[in-house]
Amino acid sequence: GSTTILAYQRQPSFLTSACGYFHHYLTCNIHVTALGCWVNLRIIFVSILMNVFTILFVLIKNDYWNQSMVGLALAYLLNLERSIESLMWNVCTIETNMVSAERCYNFTGINQEASQVLDNEPKNWPNKGKIVFKKYSVRYRPETELVLKQLS
Numbered sequence: 587g588s589t590t591i592l593a594y595q596r597q598p599s600f601l602t603s604a605c606g607y608f609h610h611y612l613t614c615n616i617h618v619t620a621l622g623c624w625v626n627l628r629i630i631f632v633s634i635l636m637n638v639f640t641i642l643f644v645l646i647k648n649d650y651w652n653q654s655m656v657g658l659a660l661a662y663l664l665n666l667e668r669s670i671e672s673l674m675w676n677v678c679t680i681e682t683n684m685v686s687a688e689r690c691y692n693f694t695g696i697n698q699e700a701s702q703v704l705d706n707e708p709k710n711w712p713n714k715g716k717i718v719f720k721k722y723s724v725r726y727r728p729e730t731e732l733v734l735k736q737l738s
Contacts, residue, residue, distance in 0.1 A: 633667035
C-alpha cells in the first residue's frame with residue numbers, strides 16, 4: 587500500500603508505473619470507443635437505407651397502401667435504429683457475462699491446495715523452524731552450471 591511505497595521512498599517509480607498502466611488503459615479505451623462509433627455509424631446507415639427504401643416503395647406504390655399503414659411503418663422505422671442499438675448492447679453484455687461465467691467454471695476444475703496443517707505428523711518431524719545446509723549445491727536446470735557450490 588501507500589505506507590510501503592512511502593517507507594521505501596519508491597514514489598517516483600510507483601508514479602511512473604501507474605502512469606504507464608493508465609496510458610495502457612486509455613489506449614485500449616480509445617480503441618473500444620472508436621469501434622463503438624464505427625458500429626453505430628453502420629447501424630445508422632442501415633436504418634437510413636431502410637427508411638429511404640420504405641419511403642420510395644410507398645411513393646411508387648401509393649395506390650396500394652392506405653395512409654394509416656404508411657404512418658405506422660414510418661413510425662416503426664424511425665425507432666429501428668434505437669432498437670438495433672439496444673439489441674447489439676444486450677448481445678454484447680450477455681456475451682461478456684458468459685465469458686465471466688466460463689472463467690468461474692474453469693476455476694472450479696483447479697485442484698485444491700494441500701492443507702497448511704498436517705493431521706498426523708511423522709515422528710521425526712522437527713519441532714523448530716531451523717534449516718541446515720551442509721555442502722549444498724544447486725543449478726537452475728540439469729544442463730547448466732552450478733549456481734550455488736558447496737553451501738554450508
